[in-house]
Amino acid sequence: MTTRPASSQLLIWIAITFLLFPVLILLGILMRSIQAGEISALQPWFYPAMTLHGVGMVGVWYVAAMACAADVLSRHVTLPPALGRLAIAGTVxxxxxxxxxVLLGRFAAGWYFLYPLPLKGEWPLWSAVTFLLSLTVLGATWFIWSLGLLWAISRRFSLGQALGWHYLAGRTDPVLPPSVLITTVSLIAGVAALVSAVIVLALFYLELLTGQASDALLMKNLTFFFGHTLVNLAMYLGVAVAYEILPEYAGRPWKTNKIVVVSWNTVLLIVLVAYFHHLYMDFVQPGILQYIGQVASYASAIPAAVVTIFGALLLVYRSRMRWNLASLLFFLGLVGWAIGGVGAVIDSTISVNARLHNTLWVPAHFHTYMVAGLAFLVIGYFYHRCQEAAALRESKGYHQLLIVLMTAGAYGFFLMFYLAGAFSVPRRFAVYPVEIGHGASFAGWAALFATLFLVGFVLTATEVGRRWRAALSSAT
Ligand code: HEM
Ligand SMILES: [Cu+2]
Known part of the structure; x- marks a missing residue:
């Protein structure tokens, strides 16, 4: 078997991800256990834990996906090493x-720190300021990282070429790998999202310094433009990686064509307006935007997901697929994306949202495509790259067992969220009052399933880790 050395930057990202993920999972299990009524002494920590878990998870999987996409990108364009170093330092x-x-100041405004809560909570003001500073450092770092990657792409492809427009005119020269197309779309959306984050943060600082209050509706629009877009594009970056790597296991190419180009250009337009579905309950939001939100939410599912899922099925169908830990995780990752996506589309229907809004249905769907979607894709890529560099012997049966543990744990855990949501249990309740006392037993089962997932993940991380150590000695 031929080996290909891994980049030391990717190896650092793997270490960061695999250190933070289990800690953040433990916070999740802690929350479900408190909700189950098992450890009431820790109740005061519920909301700080929820905040750290939410921001931490979104951040970790976003940077991990960026790191994978950058690593794939480096096969096609030249990346300045200083850019990757800056990304690591700023993120840390x-x-x-x-x-x-969170740990010293017990800041607890939730992952999207909805205005004006950060400035009105029980926590000391310094902790709110530190939180805003943290987001400023992260936002600025990721902004430069995204622009830097776009700049690197632009040295080889013009913007039109990177978006595949020449395919629409019937030309296929220069050949555009789908991963570069999807990464370009994601990075452009990312730059837009981060600009919006900068405006939100600037308005927070303005209020801190001058007492000038902001318009709550404007702040909510900006916040969700940022949050919705960032989470979606993190997923797309993972999908870009699947487009690049799955073909290697299927022994068939997965090429850019007109349908792929039209789909991902449509995604770029639609992903920016779908966020209106987060404001259905805001009666002061102009009505027309609510309708745009529903239509765009439906429409965003078709090009990206349907085209990708069909593409992946065609790729695998009757191919001599080489199934190993990486290709299984890629395939299951796309499946998880699709299942969570269906949950999202259901919730983005206005008449349904009137019932499901802020129930546990919401964490149900996004955990499906974040854990069994994005995290699976990223872990698959991490394994793929380390194994490619280390070429250790793979134990098929054991790896299948790991997949079963993680998949069963994850879906059992999601199912408890979906069921609780369908039975009207609200999200973000530390303790369930008697009217929704049934929420507690769902929470107890969820904590058990999440523990099963954690065990599967730790064993999988050990398998990656053995190859990571071997890859380190030959890293470039
Ligand atoms: C097995 C792993 C995980 C467990 C056990 C877990 C558990 C939880 C729990 C119990 C909540 C609170 C639900 C509520 O009552 O509202 C929550 C919220 C959340 N989780 Fe996870 N989670 C996991 C993985 C992830 C991943 C991978 C991500 C994202 C990439 C993520 C992102 C979030 C976010 C954004 C929130 C919302 C926080 C808020 O409302 O401010 N989680 N999670
Ligand atoms: Cu959204």
Whole structure:
């Protein structure tokens, strides 16, 4: 078997991800256990834990997906090494600030820190300021990282070429790998999202310094433009990686064509307006935007998901697929994306949202495509790259067992969220009052399933880790 050395930057990202993920999972299990009524002494920690878990998970999987996409990109364009180093340093600094404000200051405004809550909570003002500083460092770092990657792409492809427009005119020269197309779309959306984050943060600082209050509706629009877009594009970056790697296991190419180009260009337009579905309950939001939100939410599912899922099925169908830990995780990752996506489309229907809004249905669907979607894709890529560099012997049966543990744990855990949501249990309740007392037993089962997932993940991380160690000695 031929080996290909891994980049030391990717190896650092793997270490960061695999250190933070289990800690953040433990916070999740802690929350479900408190909700089950098992450890009431820790109740005061529920909301700080929820905040750290939410921001931490979104951040970790976003940077991990960026790291994978950058690693794939480096096969096609030249990346400046200093860019990757800056991304690592800025992210670590942001995480340290985040840990400080939550663990020392008990900052607890939730992952999207909806205005004006950060300035009105029980926590000390310094912790809110530290939280905002943490997001500023992270946002600025990721902004530069995204622009830097776009710049690197632009040295080889013009913007039109990177978006595949020449395919629409019937030309296929220069050949555009789908991973570069999807990464370009994601990075452009990311730049837009991060600009919006900068405006939100600037308005928070303005209020801190001058007492000038902001318009709550404007702040909510900006916040969700940022949050919805960032989470979606993190998923797309993972999908870009699948487009690049799955063909290697299927022994068939997965090429850019007109349908792929039209789909991902449509995604770029639609992903920016779908966020209106987060404001259905805001009666002051102009009515027309609500309708745009529903239509765009439906429409965003078709090009990206349907085209990708069909593409992946065609790729695998009757191919001599080489199934190993990586290709299984890629395939299951796309499946998880699709299942969570269906949950999202259901919830983005206005008449349904009137019932499901802010029930546990919401964490149900996004955990499906974040854990069994994005995290699976990223872990698959991490394994793929380390194994490619280390070429250790693979134990098929044991790896299948790991997949079963993680999949069963994850879906059992999601199912408890979906069922609780369908039975009207609200999200973000530390303790369930008697009217929704049934929420507690769902929470107890969820904690058990999540523990099963954690066991599967730790064993999988050990398998990756053995190859990571071997890859380190030959890293470039
Ligand atoms: C097995 C792993 C995980 C467990 C056990 C877990 C558990 C939980 C729990 C119990 C909640 C609170 C639900 C509520 O009552 O509202 C929550 C919220 C959340 N989780 Fe996870 N989670 C996991 C993985 C992830 C991943 C991979 C991500 C994202 C990439 C994520 C992102 C979030 C976010 C954004 C929130 C919302 C926080 C808020 O409302 O401010 N989680 N999670
Ligand atoms: Cu959304």
């Amino acid at each position: 600094l942001g995480v340290v600030l985040l840990l400080a404000c």
